[in-house]
């Protein structure tokens with residue numbers, strides 16, 4: 486463990502100073518594409534206008550014989566595309582794979598100035614982040630980068646979940662954590678075969694009435710991911726980094742996808758992954774606060790003055806704690822409004838109506 490005094494010292498001579506605060510940039514959707522897939526790659530310039538984050542995926546879902554093509558494809562896309570205010574991330578191959586060393590060397594050297602965040606899969610503990618941290622510092626120094634690359638961990642091993650708090654605080658580069666439900670299910674030996682979402686067999690049932698065990702017993706499907714997402718959110722909040730839902734693999738089921746995204750949003754996540762273009766608008770809708778909620782939040786903030794004491798608004802008590810919740814919603818709305826003029830208009834109109 487490094488001394489707290491050294492935590493913000495660069496890990497290589499000539500590497501840029503680590504950031505002290507993780508920027509809360511809009512990242513409602515991290516849109517995955519395979520840079521070796523020509524059809525997907527061709528859509529990148531248009532997607533850059535629609536999404537908050539584009540992620541060139543090099544790991545799972547890219548065939549073993551396409552790994553180099555994906556890496557080289559990402560380099561050429563990054564060099565030739567104007568991303569505007571859209572962030573460019575990548576997911577490197579896992580740290581035990583034969584590809585990861587070349588992924589890091591090539592990407593940092595060739596496009597380190599274009600990349601914002603490096604997503605590291607299958608993180609098991611702080612040791613994995615420490616390894617990437619030092620290596621990135623060496624490569625940044627050699628490439629003469631002025632801005633440090635940030636690191637994002639995927640929570641997709643049982644060990645990673647057990648160590649999530651130390652992973653979140655392992656480096657000043659830690660930008661956030663995403664749920665990786667497919668690998669996590671396998672690592673935990675869960676008996677599911679899905680990528681994210683619920684399962685009809687994971688349920689609770691109302692008690693029987695009398696001796697009849699069969700009739701009138703409603704069942705409620707439960708969320709398999711509640712514990713993990715909640716724990717991830719706490720670990721991230723504790724360390725000032727950002728939590729995300731992960732993939733929802735049933736592309737056709739846009740309804741359950743929206744539900745799963747919304748659960749994560751309400752629990753504290755700032756965004757999700759989108760694997761297919763059809764999921765982009767769902768993520769935008771879910772991870773942008775509702776204009777009515779924004780208007781309410783602004784109304785409470787205005788009524789609460791310096792934020793202390795208690796007032797009644799529409800029959801509901803407001804105090805120091807509820808105004809803090811309202812500030813979370815209002816600040817997120819303000820940040821998203823700077824990127825999304827349509828949203829800015831909807832927020833202002835709803836606020837005018839609420840205050841009229």
Ligand SMILES: CC(C)(COP(=O)(O)OP(=O)(O)OC[C@H]1O[C@@H](n2cnc3c(N)ncnc32)[C@H](O)[C@@H]1OP(=O)(O)O)[C@@H](O)C(=O)NCCC(=O)NCCSC(=O)C[C@](C)(O)C(=O)O
Nearest residue numbers: 517518524525528545546641665666667668732760761762
């Ligand atoms: C599911 C697939 C195969 C269906 O792909 P498709 O071509 O069969 O679908 P489609 O509906 O026919 O596609 C329509 C059009 O959209 C395009 N398209 C389709 N997807 C995209 C995309 N993402 N970005 C940009 N364009 C896309 C596609 O090329 C096509 O273009 P066209 O109209 O010109 O013919 C495809 O969407 C895909 O490969 N998506 C990405 C999958 C991926 O990245 N998986 C890895 C992340 S999840 C994961 O790793 C788990 C985790 C965290 O690690 C853990 O839980 O453990």
Ligand SMILES: [Mg+2]
Nearest residue numbers: 545641665668
């Ligand atoms: Mg995975």
